[in-house]
Amino acid sequence: MTQPTGGRAVFTPGPQGLAHLELLLSGVCPLPGFMAQAEAAELDRPGPPPAGAAWPVPVTLTVPETLADVRELVLADPEGAPLAELTVTESFRDGTVRLAGPIRPAAPPAYGSHRSLRATAADVRSARDERRPLLAVVTDRPLHHRALAQIRAALATLGDADLLVLVDTPLDGEGAATVVLAARPCLPEHTRFAVLTLPTAPADGAPEWSAERRGLLAAHVAAAYGATHLMLEGVGELPGTAAELPVKPVAATEWVYDTVHERWWPADEVPPAQARPEWDTAAVDEALAQGTPLPAWLTPQPVAAALARTRPARTRRGLVLFFTGLSGSGKSTVARGVAEQIRQAGRTVTLLDGDVVRRLLSAGLTFSRADRDLNIRRIGYVAAEIARHGGVAVCAPIAPYAATRAEVRRMAEETGDFFLVYVATPLEVCEARDRKGLYAKARAGEIPAFTGISDPYEPPEDADLVLDTSTESEEESVARVVAALRAGGWLPR
DSSP: OBOOOSOEEEEOOOHHHHHHHHHHHTTSSOSSEEOOHHHHHHHSSSSSOOTTOSSSSOOOEEEOGGGTTOSEEEEEOTTSOEEEEEEOSEEEESSSEEEEEEEEEOSOOOOSTTGGGOOOHHHHHHHSOTTSOEEEEEESSOOOHHHHHHHHHHHHHHSSOEEEEEEEOOTTOOHHHHHHHTTGGGSOTTOEEEEEOOOSSSSTTSOOOOHHHHHHHHHHHHHHTTOSEEEEEBSOOOOSOGGGOSSEEOOOOOEEEETTTTEEEEGGGSOGGGEEOOOOHHHHHHHHHTTOOOOTTTSOHHHHHHHHHHSOOTTTSOEEEEEEOOTTSSHHHHHHHHHHHHHHTTOOEEEEEHHHHHHTTTTTOOSSHHHHHHHHHHHHHHHHHHHHTTOEEEEEOOOOOHHHHHHHHHHHHHHSEEEEEEEOOOHHHHHHHOTTSHHHHHHTTSSSSOBTTTBOOOOOSSOSEEEOTTTSOHHHHHHHHHHHHHHHTSSOO
16 A cells, blocks of 8 residues: 555546446445545455445546556546546555545536436435335336336336336447437336446456346445335346345346237246247347347337337448457458458448557557557547447457457447457467567567567457468458358348
């Protein structure tokens, strides 16, 4: 642990830090700021939080090493607008550098999708009738007929109750919230919607919480908005002991579609021969990918229409095709060949080659880890914007770090699809090619932190396709990628 001795700085937190900050600023999280090490450690242990804990999960802020000694930190949104000022009372290391201390609001947040619906806890509480129960539904997925039927049944059981739908979506995510909001005509007239972003881990890069811990967080969030009862749709699982919860859980029993009576009903009350289960997410995604209309028994027409708009058929859907591999692996050559095939198939394509990006988009960046990560994030941002408008972005950087590739995947999948190609050509082959003389310079110590020599390359475990240009020709590699894109539906068959 170190005591901050530096001055004042400006910092934009990552997605988890921003999510925690929004809950603090909106009054949903009843804490003065980011937790100290001892308090965070108490909540990071498996099992239920300690008795009397004001919040069920750690609220921490991860910062770069360069900010380990600051005294005052201005926390800004991704556009650089100040959100809050952090007075640092503790700086500690828990694998990464984390800062603790109280925050002061600087300005109302303006960044993020559906900003008009990101209400404070006080605003929601002040608008409700405290004489009536308030059912909160926390969801990160579309409300199909099954969920809508369960909500109506829960409201009927509670009597004269109000409904609050809390939509969990990333700060920069648009599609998920849009689809949930499309169910508005199918819900009671005075249903209130609020959009928020629930953190899934204490900080960026940290392991995600268990489903039960995420469910417990959702329960505390719902209680902060004034809810008396809670139903979860996809946002974790509620703990088995209701005594742990600040709201009363609504049991999420299994429901099925009764094909005889044409209604959704509890599964134990429908004969198996006439019961049809809800499609899972994979089945819905595949139907959308192929451009197949969703059946009327599954989802209301407004929800189906919103899904079709936000997730069009893959032949019209934006795609980030991301090649990764060592320098000299052949990824740029294969990427160029694939881009040409995509263009000939009639799709709009943009090639973002690592070297070209370095000269233009990332001019001035060094080859430090921080700058290399920033270079990949810039590529990911531009690629995601291309995908947002239905284009195909073909990217071919080295991208040696798994965490940064995962961040690019997240950005891409907010706006379209992501397909990762690992060009796994062995190091000795890449070094033997050494067309630019880079490996020789790295061996001589002229290039510090060179991937594969003096800096690690983390092979992807989530690659959609693996190539090795030492065992197959350029034409064969290109053909394999194009075949995978056709099989996946991104190119016409």
